[in-house]
Amino acid sequence: MEKCMEYSDLLSKFEVFFSEVCYDELLKAVQESEPVIVDFEDLERFDSELADSLLSDPDEAFQAIDEAIVNVDIGETIDSKIYVRFKNTPDSNIIAIKNIRSKHIKKYISIEGIIKQASEVRPEITLATFECKACGERINIIQEEQHLEKPYMCACGNKQGFSMVARRMVDLQRLEVEESPDRLDGGSQARKIAAFLQEDLVDPKFQKKVIPGAKVRIYGVVRDIPLKVEKGKETKRRDLFIESNYLETIEQEFADLDITEEDEKEIKKLSTNPKIYELLTQSIAPSIYGYEKIKESIALQLFGGVRKIREDGVTTRGDIHILLIGDPGAGKSQLLKYVSGLAPKARYVVGKSTSGAGLTATVVKDEFMRGWALEAGALVLANKGIAMIDELDKMSKEDRSAMHEVMEQQTVTISKANVQATLNAQTTILGAANPKFGRFDPYTSVPDQIDLPDSLISRFDLMFIIRDVPNKESDTRLVKHILKLHENPESQKPPIPADLLRKFIAYAKINIKPVLTEAAQKEIEKFYVSLRNQHSGDEQSAVPIGARQLEAIIRLSEASAKVRLGDKVLKKDAKKAISLLMEYMMAVGIDPETGQLDMDRIESGTTTSQRNKIRLLLKVISEMQEESKDKTVLIEDVIAAAEEQGIDDAEGIISKLKREGELFEPKNGHIRKV
Template sequence: PQVVSARFECPSCGNIINVSQDDTSFKQPTKCGCGRKGKFRLIEKKLIDAQKLVIEEAHELLEGGAQPKKINVYLHTDLTSPLTEKRTNPGTKVLITGIIKELPIMTRSGSQSVLYDLSIVGNYIEPIEEDFTELSIEPQELKEILDLSKDPKLYEKLQLSIAPSIFGHERVKEALVLQIFGGVRKKRDDGVITRGDIHILLIGDPGSGKSQLIKRMSVVAPKARFVSGKGVTGAGITATVVRDEFTQGWALEAGALVLANRGYCMIDELDKMNKEDRDAMHEGLEQQSISISKANIQATLRCETTVLSAANPKFGRFDPYMPISDQIDLPVSLINRFDLIFAIKDLPDKERDKVMSRFILKLHQNVDSSKEVPIETGLIRKYVAYAKQKCFPVLTDEAISEIQNYYVKMRSTGVEEESKSVPISARQLEGILRLAEASARIRLAKTVTVEDARKAIDLMQYWLSELAMDKETGKIDIDKIASGITTSERQKIVGVREIIIELENKLGKVIPTDDIIKEAETRGISATKVEDSIEKLKRSGDIFEPKPGFISRL
């Protein structure tokens, strides 16, 4: 609340003095008509609702290294009501009509400075860029959308239109189309919420086009934010608490994930982010909320955001002779939260290189060739918005049995063998469900059919066979992604630990490494596997090396 006028009473003569409060500081009368000077009694004040916003230039309007200019906006009365508050949520693009005023800047001593600050007293606010729920669709556009939904080649057209200037990566483009449509968010009676957003991680060699794909998706998707790993902090990606000059208290400032609520957040160079900053993303990816408990503020911010990330392999480029999963330098707890993970490899191939180089050179020769796409970007944005507003597909019994059969079949392959590996977990099952719902949403269908379920299963099987394959058993083992160690590796570590305990009983506390290797070879574990297991046991703190060539249990 802000005081706009105050009434004072003179203690001597009872005269009522009205004082208008136009300035930033509270004004009192200095003198009464009866000649009295000094303190006057406040009897009444008129209050109105007031709010301060800080608006800054849109980043796409900036040139070179220019910093975005900021200006304070003061809103009063009806512009601060709960109905209009949605228009002024952090991250919204707005058009403000108002009067520019100059405010004096005060020095630390309390005197007025020679400098003045400009601010706007707002009269009207109009949101320019809304999320998909508020995007308006004209009758002509609605007719185009409904005609497009009946097109039998809709999937292929969307795939071609999503990134026309990027060659290849058909499977990745197919996944990105499903991602922008997303699954259905479900809120149950017991308060449990299941996310509908599909998170995708692209890991690829430099120059493989993943950054261009992400940049392009930030243009195609309605309400998208683009951030790059090295230039972002944990506070910048989630939320932080800052001192508010207007209220002189603490205020929350939202980061990229919160600002992209009900939209899309594109994070490039994920592997270049600091560990602490990456850890801040965990809650936002799975629980879809950001909890803050700093200063005197305890708050939970909504973060219903779809995340598309890109990263480079551990050594900069994929080694074709090493398993792909061993070359991902990201914590398993973060990798586990992505529904789809794609390895984009740049391997020399004469025929493919010839076609790709021709495609790129033709693109440079004819700059407008990328405009010759089946569906233009503006229509894709409107189509996605309409699908998300109106379409909430429900699973059919046939689709449920198709997904269930795949899940049970995959799980049973791990039980049949001695290794007892876990090929797939409930997280992947929910991932298949979201992909199937997105596939149905593309057609604006009310139900998820068997074809949608098969499309989702096909995509899931594709990335699992690339990244979660255990090269020793030749079977898919989700532990490779979920914990970083396959079941077969874990069994070897357990075997080596048992050998160490047995030898300790025979030889004493200090055990020669050669004896462990000899004993392990009799049990069918090779010397290199033993050395790897010993190294992992050292790292976990189970054993240590008192002198070279000898180990002891802690």
């Protein structure tokens, strides 16, 4: 771009601009030692050519601005440099990170993205004063490069022997900014760029804006630096970064989709369709045969419930968490990948292959700043979106412990290497896990079959078992479905196009906050109370449903209402939620010994009937130990005594108690209580 204006014209026009348009802002900035925040539109209205000069040659423009501010008569003494920050540049000036090229170097642009990593704030030398050891002459060197620049030669002819006697420093912070998932084309990799903040942009009061996971718009100048190579060698290749002038956070909803009036009409028409739930189910992974209840649940998960903050500060999440457990090759991964391309804001990760920040967050060594940097993981980066976690059972121990906080409090707390922070992770989780022994065993509890803590399993609202069981009728339908797909790949087009469904979900998430009607409340109350009191009166009876399942019903009911774009949760929404919850509970929550629903089978792996047997068996062992001289008892004797008490699987219970540390075997064939 050709030079817009001469320097003298720039200077005089900026003097007029700050004297007439921004005088009050400048006076306030001087009095309060604050930066001057200028709306770019004000500059453009004042003089469009001046505005163009700022964008095309920011270095010269900011030099003129610094000089102009000193020349403006404000009746105050300016003791320190006043920084001018420009925001609200035109949309045409917002450059996607992946599209930044060499033509943008030394141009003023803006970018949007999510902060993936934030370093510690460190000082940097901007001006160094060197003294010649031969004659004592002092030389000032402006430090613009990454390495410290020293004088080449003194006026006296000395080329060596300079010592630094003074320096001017500035605080500096490095951010790594990644493209937002909702701005990516399906399946494309998110690009990253470094952005450097300095001066007032690293003040403690400004730091709350630069937390990893926050979505930001950064205004600044594109710069280039040499790529790292071996010591002593130079390279022609350059890396790009943003020298930030201003940063603002963008309020991050589930999506930033452009929903037109025509889209809104289509969405409202779709919501009134009496078969809307069927259409949604058929629009999720139509090429995958069956799994209607699972697909319907995922559809409701995408719409989500309503997040509530009570007067006492306690927050109830609105996000619905779903776990899929199943046999290999049953289609779990395909379901997750399809949803990751469908949701307005989504992240797909595999538990065992996440590194660095993993799923939550971590503190990493920053090679550039020589300090520590806080790096956000997938769940923080998917804040207010959905995260698909495949092979959830294979995630790291650090992520497992942090997942508890993410799934309930929806935050990630980090305290490592002198870095303390709490990051938002209001993220919906769709997870998939494989049974330990290859295929799912319906006669063994879920916690005994997947390598996940009981406390984590209990935080999922719904859990579905995907089994590959031979069945002539279903196998015939499956084969026909697959053959039809091969014959005509276009035959399984979703009834709701993916783009429209994406906008439908975003519109409902942003605009609809349904409230439970009295009829819906009564329906939920009737179901909950009647189920809990089926076997009341017996202290040792099973607990068929708990408070967590009640919260899940409410969330699912609210999601069902959102599908209709209804501001009220009706009785039919509550019934739909109850139906889905019972589908899951009947599949994994039935105690095979009693035939009763028992939530303990899902949440701890030990049913009430098993717990009663354990209590009785431990009592038998205690009584036998009292009569034993060495306080040990023969396993054979314990099994025989247990059978008399009606415990037919004593050997298995003993093995389990030994694994859990309740019993130990001091010598072969003998046990005692710990």
